Amino acid sequence: MCYSAQIEADFRKFEREYGAILSYRRFVELFWEKRQDGGWQKIPKAMRDAFRQPRTEEERELLELVTTADKEQANAFEAELFQQKTRLSGAERALATKPTKKAESDQRIATDKIARAQRNLADLQRNTPLDRDARIFPGHYAPVMIMKNGQRLIVPMRYQCRLPGWTEAMEKQKPGTYNARRDNLDKAWRKLFGFQHGLMVITRFYENVEREGENVVLEFSPQPSQDMLVACLWSYSRGSDGEADLFSFAAITDEPPPEVVAAGHDRCIVPIKPEYVDAWLVPDPHDLAAQYAILDDRERPFYEHRLAA
DSSP, rough: OOEEEOOOOOOHHHHHHHOEEEEHHHHHHHHHHHHHHTOGGOOHHHHTTTTTSOHHHHHHHHHHHHHHHHHHHHHHHHHHHHHHHHHHHHHHHHHSSOOOHHHHHHHHHHHHHHHHHHHHHHHHOOOOOOOOGHHHHHHTEEEEEEEEETTEEEEEEEEOOOOTTOOOHHHHHTTTTTTTEEEGGOOOOOOOTTEEEEEEEEEEEEEEEEEEEEEEEEEEEEEEEEEEEEEEEEEOOOTTTTOOOOEEEEEEOOOOOHHHHHTTTOOOOOOGGGHHHHHSSOTTTOOOOHHHHHHHHOOOOEEEEEEEE
């Protein structure tokens, strides 16, 4: 399963290369929601930083939201640092006089939390972009291209699909819905396949693989290097009892090419060809064979792999 991917987060590239426009309303709603519910870090830094040079009033509004939320996050990390440094000092004093298991535990936990808070704070304040800024995991958000009223539209969606009719409690029982198996599209995914298709643009993907009895993470990169238009299914769930509305999606996966099998993994994302973009985004539910044909006639780059950094 594709558990992590390196996304294209620059919405201007979507505009320039795919003729897609930004759904400002959905971005504003998402930024507000994640600022309030503590989920700000689930929006990749690259996705937030894409608004650092606004051109319109709408983009300036989004930048203001990003700037405010980043400052609030920085304050939270600094407060965590102060709290854990105080905890560490207390543990070290106790260990110097009368060592106890509690003091040892406090020392270890505080040291780990200090290091994590320092990393998070440095990442938040860093201006130089890094690859990890655009990496997503299940539960994170990514820009997904869909079609609405004949216009390609960029909507931020959660990478873990809440299927139609599901509640938040139901999706917690089946956390693997960030991927949709091709051989299950007309079964578990039948309410979305043929109806609500999207595309996520990525440059590489990551998989967990067992090597010599241990789990390692491999990075798979297409050769030659290229953007890949990954076939997705998406869903809209109206919020209830104060819960925000949710746009969510899953990447379609299929049997892997030989080089992915040789690396030790049994699934692979499905990158479609550019000439099929509109046909994929506007499916005919009465002609699913045409959609399967698009998935079959996919881009087939060679995937180099290496241990992920």
